[in-house]
Amino acid sequence: MTEAIAAGLGSSTHAALRNRLSNDAAAGAALPSFNVVDFLERLTALGYDPRSSFVRPVAAELAQPVPSFVDLQASLRVWAATLKNLKSEHIDWGRYLHQQCAHVFADAHDLGEPEERTMGDAVQRWYAGADHSACLPGWGAMLDGHFFRFHPGCNDLYFFRSLPLSDGGHVQYTSAVIAMPSGDNNTQDLLASAETMAGIFGWTATRLPGWNWDSSTDSTLLLYRPSMSHAERLRQWEGSFPRWLLENQRHLLEGAGAARRKTIEELVRCPHVPMHVRGFEEFRDCYLKEDVPTSQDDRPGDFDEICEQLFEVWLAASPCMNGAG
16 A cells, blocks of 8 residues: 555655655655556556445346336337438437436436436536545546546436525536447446546446447446435535535625636536535645646636635634534
8 A cells, every 4th residue: 555655646666755755854845746546556556456446336136127128228229220210200219218218227226317307497506526525636637627527438428416405496416427338438448447537536336238228239338426325415515615605606796806706606616616524624625626727717816715715704604613624
């Protein structure tokens, strides 16, 4: 483990890291940034399988599809073989079958609602966010903007669950993602890489080839889920910083300057803002140091300072939070 940690901190060996840290300490230098990909690669080279911690098994009876799903798969095969290139109504029939497969799959695996069932009825929708209960240092390096793609090269299908708001409305977060890579994207190396990247992000991965409903015969269905349960997310959501921001957004934006307005709007939109934190230093470590835009022009220069001010206002408005941190 010490050798893998050394690799993550940019040193070839543990001894080299100790020597480097001794010299840096004498010079007053900060600890090097941690590269989780190098850390995992060194673990693998040493004979360990870090992916085993990122793969969540499913119940034995769900490893193979339920009968109603098998019937839908058969109908899709008929559509793909005989109807796909005919009249437009047959294209609609194929779209309907795909949607039904997603609905049955979601029900069977208790994933929440497929995306098209939840369109337009939420105050805010967050696409896949880092699971702060399980993500590893360095997860932010895998973001494209605020977005994380589980399996580059293929379309992802998202599922959502709801979190309540005080006024009776709700927000939605991504509770599962599936990908069905085929062809060059379906190699063992790419599947394993996708599982590892999901694990760094705090999500688990399950391969369910029997549940695939893509028309390509070689595709493998990959089910990605956050490590945190919905019950635990509901518990953290109660009284959290992101809930307070969203519910008080209008008031916070009144009279706000451009920098403060831009900061609040980004925090409300971003799916990676942690719900569990009760102190700003923890917020800085698990969010601000990770979710950094590729161009600093995307954020006000005093973004962190404004975040800290907002955090202080939230703590002052939440008596039960006072003294926590």
